[in-house]
Amino acid sequence: MKKSALFAAICVPAFLAAAPLAAKTLVYCSEGSPENFYPGINTTGTSFDVAEHIYDNIVDFERGGTQVTPGLAEKWDISADGLTYTFHIRKGVKFHSTNKNFKPTRDLNADDIMFMIERQWKKDHPYFNVTSADHSYFDSMGMPALLKSVEKVDDYTVRFTLNKPEAPFLSNLAMQWAGVQSKEYADAMLKAGTPEKIDQEPIGSGPFYLVQYQKDAIVRFKAFPEYWGGKAKIDDLVFAITPDASVRWAKLQKGECHVMPYPNPADLDAMKKDPNVTILEQPGLNVGYLSYNTEKKPFNDVRVRKALNMAINKKAIVDTVYLSTGVPATNPIPPTMWSYNNSVKDDAYDVEAAKKLLAEAGYPNGFETDLWAMPVQRPYNPNAKRIAELMQADLAKVGVKAEIKSYEWGEYRKRMQAGDHQMGMLGWTGDNGDPDNFLHTLLGCDAVKSGSNNARWCHKPFDDLVVKAKAVSDQKQRSELYSQAQVIFKEQAPWFTIAHAVQLKPVRKEVVDFKLSPFGRHSFYGVDIKGK
Template sequence: MVMLITQACSTSNVEGGTASKQGGGSEGGVLKVVRLSDATNLDPHFITDIPSANVLYQKVYETLVAFDKDMNIVPSLAKSWEQPDDTTWEFTLNEGITFHDGSALNAEAVKVTFDRLLDPNTGSPQKDKLGMIKEINVLDDYKVQFKLDAPYAPLLSILASNEGSIMSPKVIKENPDSLAKHPVGTGPFAFESWKSGQSIILTKNEDYWGDKPKIDGIEFQVVPEDATRLAMIETGEAHISDQVPVTEIERIESSDTLNLYRTEGLAVEYVGFNTKKKPFDNVKVRQAISMAIEREAIIKGVYNGVGTLANAAMSPKVFGHSDNVKPYEYDPNAAKGLLKEAGFEKGLELTLITSDRKERINMAEVIQSQLKGIGIKVNIQVLEYGAYIEAVDTGEHDMFIGGWGNATGDGDYNQYNLFHSSSHGSPGNHFYYTNEKVDELIEQARREVSPEVRKDLYEEAMNIEMEEAVYIPIRNYEHLAVYNNEVKDFWLNAVNYLMVNDATIE
């Protein structure tokens, strides 16, 4: 796994470290986090977006193993693990841990969680991410065994992610549907309330088994207006926003009360085609549009230089990335020729959908202008985030502006979810792309033990996806957060999860 380099902190502009200043904050207080959009679901087995998972990850829910700041795997609910052979993993749990409802964490609780995830009747879009698990065995009260049907190199990275959240066995057995709105885990914060479209409140878990948080709770507030979120941070009405408009960077950096946190991420932003809909089932149409979009102009003009130009739907920070994958060059004349060959000499009309993030809307407008140059009329449809997720999950869109937030640092999380034919819809393949050769390469890479062979397999798959113009890579993410002088000792990990267990408020 490619490790994230943690850089040093400064007083007002933090690069990839921990947001901190001279002196320590006092314990207590509620950390107020303002966000563009509400969560879409609070059940980890059904969450398919990073903003929703961010509310719960390592806050309400914990995992058998976890990532440290450098994306190394470290113990969490499991204090140790071993691999007797290539297809067997055994985890020994910490003892004396309870869920927020008083249920005991033991090997049976772990089995109940993963049995639910893997049960076809559950209908979880996360199922295939751990579909190589053929059985889970309780060896004793605090030792659980995973038997796989084949070697699976990324297993620990998946178990350390939101998908690996361990949930209350009591709730799973008695009322599993309630987990969508009322999560119950073992974490340092317990769920208190969710007012849809307004706020989610978590409170300090006084019975937490590990180091207790220094703050009393967290309130995630939904504030759609960028300017309002920034003003709330500036006045102290809120403490952190992890969705920062790139147009406000200079203002933040020149402020005495605002501070900017920046760190390179694992996510990639792209323009995607619904390959099962006409005319996007024609590869020449997709190739033409790919050649007509000037990607560098989007990075500079829309994103103010935040992030870097992507060459694939896999960040350079993710294991399996390859510089040998080459996107289509900007060539509007060649694009016109391809449209003519595809039977659209007089042009065509399409709808481009995007979520309501300001930068995404601006990108859509730039694309609209660029495609006009080759005779394509683009109608832009801006959707609230939840409606956007529903639209791409159901597959009625033409083109879309999307992003994939890798949660593991491993290429399987990109390739299987974005391009495997079994991942159409909510698991992540919003391109509705099907290619038997690509499926085979992705499955081979999952089973392969050699890191170098895995890289070669991913490179071959990515080159096919690029040749067939399934998507247009735009930007490798740089994660930003703005915070005021009152909050200290939080950090963003490479996935863009807000880590606040050590945070303090002055």
């Protein structure tokens, strides 16, 4: 990078802080840097928030809801047996043309849809290993076994044939992993010997195109004037990367950013009193949890897992850390989700019963273990380090000595997926409003292989239920299967379920029509700025 460009990249946040915001510029104080610009290998909302502005999907979710709507496919047909999905791709969809290395010569077509799927599915595909071969979502959802074939019928028609019916299939295609890249760009970069550029200098067909990225500082977008859905109402979109929640709040107060995620619970009273700020609120489609690595002793013994569940004071954690922004979690899915089993009872906080169970399991004096805590604030966990300290103190009362460990966020997730931990905190925000996205994606046997089941818990009675539920179209039947699965989950205790966090979004009052996403995403297409 030239010195002048580097200087500009570093100075942009300071400039935004010092000068009035330009007309139609919206600044979002994001919590972190994206992992890269290829959603097929990412798992964090931080990365998805960036990618969803750049790429389009075959189908979308309605703004602020879970209903599947047309995207790149203007319509689709589903066969009577539920095995064949034929998508009719809209014509005239333009790719971004601002990249200095490549200019598109054609509109988006079926080849680009094929590229998106085959890159994640076919191990001999030239892009399968580019940037990373870890296609977490594709694998966790069992896509390799589900897909029988994907065919280009003609330039604007793609047919998916499944090996078995899959109730959440359309919803799954609306998720970020299925963002469509340009095959023409990919071919050109492969020929040039720089295939990784498609994930570093992205070209999509989405409502915004990337102008500048400086890690840990800024992501700058401009509205794409030729976007098929119509140009965005704002001209410039800036993600000012601000990891500290208190700093985000200070910037919001000063008008240096318009929207911020994940406020500190302790700041909420002050936020409610600020006349320039509105706090949008809705129940969170999420869960925070502590997973036990069931492949490692002593956590391969269900008695040990149950004992630790009884030894930790969940109410104290929620009261101390979440304050009014969370509710204690019993099940692995949130209470607002269909199929939630209200009859499941949580493990009671009972230190003496925990000691007794540990003794039965052969650990009358406890044991030593690690306890991993995320280094960052997440939508499902406002302060993992503080929670780890409370857990550590509780576990000491039953003789369990837990050493708190943490790593840089990217490294933390990588190591958790690899199963390096004994006990580790993580969480999940739903992607599509379907229980499958929690119960199979996080706890199914397929998900052990992909790493998203970080308890590494492959339990056949549970897995049989959630796999069967995927293939049933009737929601009542599916709900009964998921209800049974939650009973087994609680009996087997692969997690200590911590809390479901309320989604809270402080927004400045000049922001028009920003909608909360049930999936915790931050999307600015359709948003305007008042008085600009």
